[in-house]
Amino acid sequence: MAVFQKLLRAGEGKKIRALESLVPEINAVEADYEQLSDDALRAKTGDFKLEIDRGADLNDILIDAFAVTREAARRVLGQRHYDVQLVGGxxxxxxxxxxxxxxxxxxxxxxxPVYLNALSGKGVHIVTVNDYxxxxxxEWMGRVHQFLGLEVGLVIPGQTDPEAKRKQYAADITYGTNNEFGFDYLRDNMAPAKNQQVQRGHNYCIVDEVDSILIDEARTPLIISGRxxxxxxxxxxxxxxxxxxxRDVDYEVEEDKRxxxxxxxxxxxxxxxLNIDNLYDQVSSNLVHQMSAALKAKELYRRDRDYVVQNGEVRIVDEFTGRILEGRRWSEGLHQAVEAKEGVNIKAENQTLATITLQNYFRLYEKLAGMTGTATTEAAEFGNTYGLDVVPVPTHRPVKRADHADLIxxxxxxxxxAVVNDIEERRATGQPILVGTVSVENSEKISHALDQRGISHNVLNAKEHHREADIxxxxxxxxxxxxxxxxAGRGVDIL
Incomplete structure (x- = not known):
């Protein structure tokens, strides 16, 4: 225990060295677990739980639990954790x-860490960026945990039966999306009785693509509305x-202040x-709000950047991920104003019944961790906002990728x-090319330029999100x- 306490207080360099020092201990017991039958390996889960019941700390069984998980993954998935993956875990x-x-x-x-922390029986949540x-x-990693005798749950949009969802949260390990976990928390707070709530607490959470969820989308409010x-x-x-x-005659626009x-x-x-004498009198007070919403919709909310129109509906596009925010509507009449601007059916205005930001939701967890390929640049924000330290884990093999300077x-x-010229030149050699853009609008501009050159390509944006994995x-x-x-590309393997 003393070793682990020192590790928790160590600086970045010392943290890596301390984590690396665990690897030889895990490797040392690997042969012992390789010799066990499937049933004997599975029985280790019960042994570990018994040790915890008798007062053992999770840190006390880390070495053996990691070794058991590694052996289970080798048998079930045909994948053995590398030493650097033990460090990351x-x-x-x-x-x-x-x-x-x-x-x-x-x-x-x-x-x-999921297996180790699930042994406590308090539940582990693994958060990813999308339903896929x-x-x-x-389904994939859950096979390892199920092999070892643990229950695996899944919460995604579309699950409307509270009893079925309660069962998913009651599992030892629950996978889901950040929005679904957050909305379930809000719905639980609106439930008239405790037995109608679905979540059972916030013990330990691992956030995949943590920079996207905890930094980029941190202040995105999750809102449950009523008509x-x-x-x-x-x-x-x-x-x-x-x-x-x-513009500049009838009204002024402050872009920076929206x-x-x-x-x-x-x-x-x-x-x-409107044939009225005074827009600002008490009788017409709501008209000022309507006028403001209409002008904001006209000047500040752009089609194919902030939203897309699909099947006669205005659908919000997430400014950070480019995804459609399913079921999300702007409040204070803005969504209705945009619908009126686009000439589609105007739906009833909503009032906010419950809301929480992702930042505040993830602060509820007793222990929070995350993984991503890009965290060092946000290390200060992770530390100040969430009390999370960033640990760069060494690669299994040296990185071959060459990073070039930006061109302006x-x-x-x-x-x-210039982008299209570069694509044309590289494509001639057979090199696969991924072009990243910041908006639906920009992706379609580049797509149009490629069409003009006769270069076949795929487009992945909020309009084509259902084809994401395939593309x-x-x-x-x-x-x-x-x-x-x-x-695109968040956690999807590219062939």
Whole structure:
């Protein structure tokens, strides 16, 4: 125990050395577990739980638990944890962020601390960025845990039966997405009785792609809403009025503050259009809100950047991942204003019933850990906001990738032209190419430029999210060209 206490207080360099010192101990007992039958190996789970019941700490059984997990993975998946993966697993167990390069097998690494912490019986949550990865990992890595006698659950959108969902959370290990865990927490807080809640506490959580969830999306609010009275006619009226108003004449736009200020000529124009004397009197007070929402929808919310229109619906696009935020709607009438602007069916306005940010949700866990390929640059924020230390885990083999300096162009047109030229040149050699963009709009601009050159390619953005896994897995084929927003590639193996 004293060794582990020192490890927890060590600096980054000492942390790595201390974690690496555990590897020879795990390797030393590996042969003992290789000789056990499947039943005898599975029985170690009961032995470990008995030790915990008798007062043993999880740290006391780390060496043997990791060795058992490694042997189980070898038998079930045909994959044996490398020494550096043992280091990554230990870092996660101690509640740190393990920075592991792409392709280093983070998914397999997670089985080590997950198994160890699940032995406590208090539950372990593994959070991924989308439904596909949560389902894949529950089925794939779940086989290791089930082989060792542990129950594995899965929570994804679409599960409406509270009893079935309660069973998923009651499992030793539960896989799911960040949004679903958060929304279940909100629904539990709205439940009229404790026996109607589905979650059973927040013991230990491992967040995959931790920088995306805990940093990029940290302040994204999860909101459960209820319907207010319909005001569709007014939103339609104001959308028409907003089209007749001119920027810098009728109103001013503060892009940095995401605000629109109406000027006197604009107020007069609205009053004439609505045939009222004073837009700001008490009777018409809600009209000011409607006018503001209509102008914000016109100037600040752009199609194919902030949202897409699909099947007659306005669907929000996540600014960080490029994914469609299923079921999410802007509050305070903004969504209705955008619907009116686009001429689609205007749905009833919502009021907020319960809300929490991802940042505040993940702070509920007694122990929190994460893994990603890019964490060092965010180390200060991880430390200050979540009390998480970042530990860069060495690669299994030396990295061959060459990182070149950034190139800056005077215009967007010249940049896109240079990108297409580079793609054309590299594709001729058979090199597969992945083009990353920051928005749906930019991905489609590059796609259009590639079409003009006759270069076949795949596009992956919020409009094509249902094809994500298929497109990304084929992105490594000879001469393949894939244009994507940064939704792509999170945890998906490229062939």
């Amino acid at each position: 230990a870092a996660l167990h101690f509640g740190w962020v393990a920075e592991m390069r792409t392709g280093e097998g983070k998914t397999l690494v997670s089985t080590l 990865l949560a389902t894949r990992d529950a 207010l009275a319909d005001a569709a006619k007014l939103y339609g009226q104001f959308a028409q009025i907003a089209r007749t108003m001119s 605000n629109v200020a109406v000027l006197e000529p604009g107020i007069e124009k609205v009053e004439r259009a 162009y005077k215009t967007e047109a010249s940049k896109i032209d 990304v897995t084929q992105a490594g084929r000879l001469g393949a060209v894939t244009v994507a927003t940064n939704m």
